[in-house]
């Protein structure tokens with residue numbers, strides 16, 4: 649954990665994780681007999697997780713820019729402001 653993160657290249661790694669994860673989710677949902685609304689909820693939760701994962705790595709999930717350069721009006725990070733209970 650000593651070396652500084654190479655942020656410029658990090659996004660490619662994040663996107664690779666994202667695409668692999670999305671493929672897994674798709675296969676999983678294909679095989680499942682969940683109701684449609686359940687699948688939607690599942691995808692919502694997954695997207696939230698991905699958004700948080702991107703944010704934790706310094707990137708915006710919506711525009712794939714560094715959070716510093718993100719110009720999104722509605723950040724896709726509803727859970728980012730969670731308070732420590």
Ligand SMILES: [Zn+2]
Pocket residue numbers: 708709710711712713718719720
């Ligand atoms: Zn953004």
